Amino acid sequence: MAKVTFIEHDGLEQVVDIPTGWTLMQGAVQSGVAGIEGECGGSCACATCHCYVDEALVDSLPPPSETEEEMLDCTASERRSNSRLSCQIRVSDALDGMVVRLPEAQS
Amino acid sequence: MVIVGAGQGGLQVAESLRAEGYDGPITLIGEEASAPYHRPPLSKAILAGTMEEAQLAIRGAEFFERQRIALLTGTRVAAIDRSARHVRLEDGRRLEYRGLALATGARVRRLPVAGDELDGVLGLRSLDDARRIRVALDRAARVVVIGGGYIGLEVAAAARKRGLEVTILEAADRLLARSATPFLAAFYADLHRSQGALVELGAKVVALDGQGGRVTAVRTADGRSHPADLVVVGVGIVPDTALAEGCGLACDGGILVDDSARTDDPAIVAVGDCTARRTGTGTPLRLESVQNAVEQGRSAAAALLGRERPFTAAPWFWSDQYDVKLQIVGLSADHDRMVLRGSPEDRRFSAFYFRRDALVAIDSINRPADHMAGRKLLDHKTMITPEQAADESLPLASLMRPGR
Numbered sequence: 001m002a003k004v005t006f007i008e009h010d011g012l013e014q015v016v017d018i019p020t021g022w023t024l025m026q027g028a029v030q031s032g033v034a035g036i037e038g039e040c041g042g043s044c045a046c047a048t049c050h051c052y053v054d055e056a057l058v059d060s061l062p063p064p065s066e067t068e069e070e071m072l073d074c075t076a077s078e079r080r081s082n083s084r085l086s087c088q089i090r091v092s093d094a095l096d097g098m099v100v101r102l103p104e105a106q107s
Numbered sequence: 108m109v110i111v112g113a114g115q116g117g118l119q120v121a122e123s124l125r126a127e128g129y130d131g132p133i134t135l136i137g138e139e140a141s142a143p144y145h146r147p148p149l150s151k152a153i154l155a156g157t158m159e160e161a162q163l164a165i166r167g168a169e170f171f172e173r174q175r176i177a178l179l180t181g182t183r184v185a186a187i188d189r190s191a192r193h194v195r196l197e198d199g200r201r202l203e204y205r206g207l208a209l210a211t212g213a214r215v216r217r218l219p220v221a222g223d224e225l226d227g228v229l230g231l232r233s234l235d236d237a238r239r240i241r242v243a244l245d246r247a248a249r250v251v252v253i254g255g256g257y258i259g260l261e262v263a264a265a266a267r268k269r270g271l272e273v274t275i276l277e278a279a280d281r282l283l284a285r286s287a288t289p290f291l292a293a294f295y296a297d298l299h300r301s302q303g304a305l306v307e308l309g310a311k312v313v314a315l316d317g318q319g320g321r322v323t324a325v326r327t328a329d330g331r332s333h334p335a336d337l338v339v340v341g342v343g344i345v346p347d348t349a350l351a352e353g354c355g356l357a358c359d360g361g362i363l364v365d366d367s368a369r370t371d372d373p374a375i376v377a378v379g380d381c382t383a384r385r386t387g388t389g390t391p392l393r394l395e396s397v398q399n400a401v402e403q404g405r406s407a408a409a410a411l412l413g414r415e416r417p418f419t420a421a422p423w424f425w426s427d428q429y430d431v432k433l434q435i436v437g438l439s440a441d442h443d444r445m446v447l448r449g450s451p452e453d454r455r456f457s458a459f460y461f462r463r464d465a466l467v468a469i470d471s472i473n474r475p476a477d478h479m480a481g482r483k484l485l486d487h488k489t490m491i492t493p494e495q496a497a498d499e500s501l502p503l504a505s506l507m508r509p510g511r
């Protein structure tokens with residue numbers, strides 16, 4: 001279980017408890033974090049779960065797969081060095097306290 | 108507002124009503140026991156055992172509370188009275204509506220042959236179905252999949268990954284006959300064979316044999332018998348139009364709707380797998396995809412509030428089998444030319460389909476960037492030539508119309 005803070009583009013903050021093994025996307029959408037759509041349900045097929053992860057943590061995460069890399073090139077909002085697809089990030093205790101910022105638009 | 112069917116489309120209508128600023132009561136009614144959940148993982152991660160059921164929910168309970176969406180699960184709507192503007196629940200209760208959305212989805216098509224009711228013969232549409240198939244896979248050694256559509260093929264892939272013997276029986280002379288081009292179908296036949304599945308084309312099932320009430324084999328018209336301890340039937344779905352027909356709404360292989368998801372009754376919209384879109388010309392267009400349910404859900408909410416938000420984006424769809432990700436955008440059915448970018452041997456390519464020199468669809472295999480760029484090209488009706496499409500050195504995104 002990890003407590004993750006999602007900050008929407010307009011500054012609205014939401015702290016979500018996400019069970020270990022779930023993805024960031026699952027935790028966010030089930031709690032109704034509006035800035036993540038997750039249309040494909042986590043299949044890495046839609047790129048509507050784009051997020052900017054904690055700068056401090058980005059390097060400790062398993063790197064994006066080739067598929068995620070390509071999808072990240074096509075996000076609706078600007079891709080940054082800390083851009084990830086939230087459906088591809090599995091939550092563990094190590095992510096407790098993580099802060100995730102959300103882009104202006106997902107599609 | 109009342110929404111019948113608490114699946115992908117019905118939930119989207121409810122959410123979009125709130126997003127559009129509607130503040131009144133919303134009731135979302137579904138006959139299944141679970142809150143709305145993602146169906147695509149049922150034939151993928153759920154069968155593979157890499158995803159727990161709890162992860163399937165699209166929204167959690169607190170979301171419904173916060174958005175004041177009354178979710179009635181395990182509740183079936185029995186009839187609609189359009190003149191009195193109410194729906195009647197199976198338990199006799201009545202619910203009045205100002206606006207009504209039908210999002211009743213579809214049911215699996217049954218096999219019209221003897222033995223269809225034997226134990227060990229399963230279809231896949233709901234979480235309950237997936238649970239049954241998962242238990243059966245744990246015990247099975249020989250699996251026969253009847254029907255080479257996406258769901259059948261995904262189940263076959265999951266069963267092969269578990270090391271089970273798999274036979275795919277398809278009555279047509281190719282896989283994916285209803286939804287993909289012959290080229291893509293041939294790619295998938297090769298893929299499944301290379302993973303050790305038997306793919307039998309032109310295999311018309313005439314009967315299922317059993318012993319003690321359990322299935323033991325599938326018989327085909329050529330007189331052969333294919334032994335099986337699990338049979339998964341994936342021969343398509345039947346749109347659930349019973350309620351709509353019962354109250355006299357026009358249906359033609361689905362509840363007929365326009366691009367804004369409106370039915371013939373101004374107070375009623377319909378979304379998702381239960382619908383067929385009027386196209387002006389030709390047969391109504393029926394799509395079975397998450398994107399279709401979501402986009403129609405958005406259109407429908409707007410329409411219920413007297414606004415226009417037609418769904419005109421190019422249709423898209425994906426499928427995961429083994430380590431192959433397919434992403435499709437557009438409709439390739441009437442193409443007259445195909446070009447490739449990348450190579451099928453590498454299992455990384457896109458097939459571009461043209462009709463009268465205009466791009467109409469792209470099938471991407473393990474090339475998500477092509478798919479995403481292709482969605483923009485098609486949505487913006489950007490002209491590209493077959494030569495440009497085939498030219499690997501030219502990034503697709505660079506072909507976008509300037510200023511878009």
Ligand SMILES: Cc1cc2nc3c(=O)[nH]c(=O)nc-3n(C[C@H](O)[C@H](O)[C@H](O)COP(=O)(O)OP(=O)(O)OC[C@H]3O[C@@H](n4cnc5c(N)ncnc54)[C@H](O)[C@@H]3O)c2cc1C
Nearest residue numbers: 112114115116137138146147184211212379380395396397
């Ligand atoms: C195994 C599987 C894999 C799939 N994979 C993909 C994929 O990879 N990509 C993709 O794009 N799409 C995929 N799809 C298709 C996609 O899931 C559907 O197109 C989508 O769920 C349609 O949503 P819907 O709201 O129209 O219907 P549904 O999600 O089926 O919801 C309809 C609901 O209405 C309920 N209902 C019906 N009648 C009544 C009534 N009278 N009263 C109350 N409730 C009622 C039903 O029980 C059901 O829960 C897949 C589907 C399945 C089954």
Ligand code: FES
Nearest residue numbers: 042044047049087
């Ligand atoms: S949910 Fe679709 S790519 Fe992450």
